[in-house]
Amino acid sequence: MNTKLFKSDVAQEGNGQPSKQVVIVGGGIAGLSAAWYLQQKAAEQGLNLQYTVLEQSNRWGGKIQTEQIEGFGDAPFILEGGPDAILTRKPWALALAHELGLNERILSINQEKSRTFVVNRGKLTPLPDGLQLLVPTKLMPFLKSPLFSLWGKLRVAFDLFVPRRESERDETLANFVRRRLGVEMLDKLAEPLLSGVYNAEAERQSILATFPQFPALEKRYGSLIKGARATRQPKTPDSTPPFISFETGTHELINSLVSQLTGDLRLEAGVSAIERTNDNRYIVTLDQGEQLLAEAVIMATPAKVTAPLLTGIAADASAKLDEIRYSSIGAVYLGFHKDNVSHPLDGFGFVVPSSEHRQIDGMTWMTSKWNKRAPSNHVLLRVFFGGPHTRNMMQLSDADLLTAVRAEVQSLLGINTEPVFSHIFRWHEGYPQYDLDHLERVAAIEAALPAALYVTGSSYHGIGVPDCIKQGQATAQQVLSNLTKQPLATPSAI
Numbered sequence: 300m301n302t303k304l305f306k307s308d309v310a311q312e313g314n315g316q317p318s319k320q321v322v323i324v325g326g327g328i329a330g331l332s333a334a335w336y337l338q339q340k341a342a343e344q345g346l347n348l349q350y351t352v353l354e355q356s357n358r359w360g361g362k363i364q365t366e367q368i369e370g371f372g373d374a375p376f377i378l379e380g381g382p383d384a385i386l387t388r389k390p391w392a393l394a395l396a397h398e399l400g401l402n403e404r405i406l407s408i409n410q411e412k413s414r415t416f417v418v419n420r421g422k423l424t425p426l427p428d429g430l431q432l433l434v435p436t437k438l439m440p441f442l443k444s445p446l447f448s449l450w451g452k453l454r455v456a457f458d459l460f461v462p463r464r465e466s467e468r469d470e471t472l473a474n475f476v477r478r479r480l481g482v483e484m485l486d487k488l489a490e491p492l493l494s495g496v497y498n499a500e501a502e503r504q505s506i507l508a509t510f511p512q513f514p515a516l517e518k519r520y521g522s523l524i525k526g527a528r529a530t531r532q533p534k535t536p537d538s539t540p541p542f543i544s545f546e547t548g549t550h551e552l553i554n555s556l557v558s559q560l561t562g563d564l565r566l567e568a569g570v571s572a573i574e575r576t577n578d579n580r581y582i583v584t585l586d587q588g589e590q591l592l593a594e595a596v597i598m599a600t601p602a603k604v605t606a607p608l609l610t611g612i613a614a615d616a617s618a619k620l621d622e623i624r625y626s627s628i629g630a631v632y633l634g635f636h637k638d639n640v641s642h643p644l645d646g647f648g649f650v651v652p653s654s655e656h657r658q659i660d661g662m663t664w665m666t667s668k669w670n671k672r673a674p675s676n677h678v679l680l681r682v683f684f685g686g687p688h689t690r691n692m693m694q695l696s697d698a699d700l701l702t703a704v705r706a707e708v709q710s711l712l713g714i715n716t717e718p719v720f721s722h723i724f725r726w727h728e729g730y731p732q733y734d735l736d737h738l739e740r741v742a743a744i745e746a747a748l749p750a751a752l753y754v755t756g757s758s759y760h761g762i763g764v765p766d767c768i769k770q771g772q773a774t775a776q777q778v779l780s781n782l783t784k785q786p787l788a789t790p791s792a793i
Contacts, residue, residue: 318347319782322583322593324570324608326354327361328764329756330599331556332395332771333778338561339398340779348782350562351591353583355569359557362729362757363764365548371634371719372674377548378632380724382764383663383681384408384542385549389765391772392552393543399555407540412667414646417487418655419446423711425646426488432510433480433488434527447483454481456524463521464514469736473501475513479523491650495660497762498628498730500687508737546671549764575612579750595751595778599771601625602731602744602758609752616747616754619740623758625728627693628685631704632665633718637676642712644678649711653688658703660686662711677719682708685725697723731758753777 321337323330334352341348358364364380385392396405416423427444429437435455442452458479464470476489485501494501497509506514516526545551557564569586573596576582583591598605606620648663665672665679673679682704684692692700701721709715734740741759748754755774757767 318349319595320591320593321348321350321595321597321778322581322591323350323352323597323599324583325361325597325599325604325756326352326356326359326564326566327599327756327767328363328553329361329767329771329774330354330597331359331553331560332768333597333599333755333775334560334562334564334771335395335398335556336772336775337778340775344779344783346779346783348779351593352560352562352564353568353570353585354564354566355586357566359564359566360550360553362726363549363553364724365550366722367547368634368720368722372677374671374674376632376634376674376677376679376720377672378679378722378724379549379681380630380726382549383665383669384544385552385764387539387541387543389763389769391768392765393539395556395768396543396545396552399552399559401545401551401555404545404551406544406546406669406671408542408544409668409670410540412646415492416646416649417446417491418649418651418657418711419487421655421710423649430488431527431531432493433476433484433513434523436524436527436531446487451481451483451487455484457481458524459522461522463517469505469507469738470514471502471735472499472504472506472509475506476501479513479517486652486654491652491661495650495686497733498626498686499732503732503734505733505735505737508733544669552764570608573608573612573752575749581752594782595753597753597755597774597778599754599756599774601756602754603728605754605758613748613752616744619744619747620754620758622740623737624732624734626685626687626730626732627690627725627727628683628730629693629700629723629725631682631684631700632720632722632724633680633682633704633708634673634720635678635680635714635716635718637678639716640678640712640714642714644712648681657707658689658692659684659707660689662708680708693725693727731762733762751778751781 323334330352334350337348337350362381366378368376387393415426424446428440429435435441461479472489472493473485476485490501493510494504497504513523516523520526520529570583571586572584574582581593581596583593583596602620602623603625606617609617644664644667647668650661651657651659660683663681665681753774755770760766760770
């Protein structure tokens, strides 16, 4: 058996014991964050720990992927294949950026252009002022908005009188919104905005796993409107923007992280098998046949990738992992000369309700949302497709897809000129689906894992960059806590 023992076979701690070894499978933001916090915390504790990060593809970062298109002016177009914005209300990504010394590279979102539109009867209609996700906190802007019918507005107001739900069980987003705010709110906002964030089907999406603040408001105040008003914070000067990126894109976070990791980092290193030894360690077999021995393994891969690797050592966990569905999503970038765009692009973009029967899910106006994303005198649009109501678009050829997208851009924005460039991203089965009872499913997975084997990442406790960093950090802490709590087993012969 071609087994490579780590340096643990020769490296010794002061007490004569071998150093502790961790294998991290998956080089996305969750896996890299786990490596970073293992490295930092082990150094703080004076623990002799070595780690290896294995990534099957030829690049780091997972869904964080930035590309630059040169040759159109004084600066490149900057395209994000995955997230283009990082939420600061969840502090873990911003904290990591500070730890990595990226303070001077942080790019703030253009808050003065923060309007969002909804396609309503073929026209772009702004969200009414004072709307907190779904909940109106200002009466007049909501009443004056053409987005909802008179009955739709009255139905939202009925939230003040709808009895609170007593059950603690999970509920779908669609059922929750219909019950409290009505079908128009579900169609116009909840489905395109809140389900859109997760690329999810509202009729299957778990409210507790995706937007737990809503049932929490209902439970405490008996009404979303009452709860939103009671918890509304007065506006105070705050130097922290709600969203950030970096000067040349989100890849800066990945590049800085990788450059400061001191472990064994391997690209094009797929894993074919994971076995457990008699002394409760793990043998990780790579596609090329090499084997690594470790005291702990962190699976920072999608659940669908993790499941088959665990069938032999954690069958129950593997079966539960298989229950997590995945959906596909894509985006088309279009660059235009500003002179050819008559629309003011006076916001971040728009979402499209399914009732509009369009071929796209929404659009981000990248050059309105961010500075430094295109050459001077150009605009950059990002058009989304492949959501629950446009799944068929994922199967179109590039040429047919561009034709369909350009028709939508012309219809909604009045742009009928050729773009100076176009670029397509497709993520086939790239989005984990947080279906009803997702949190119970994840708890069952975690409970079924053998000792010193961990799962982390977007399949479990949040899909956003801050969520994945938080999970990586928490997993690293679990690993260190368990490794330092238990004596290291005597090395076995394999």
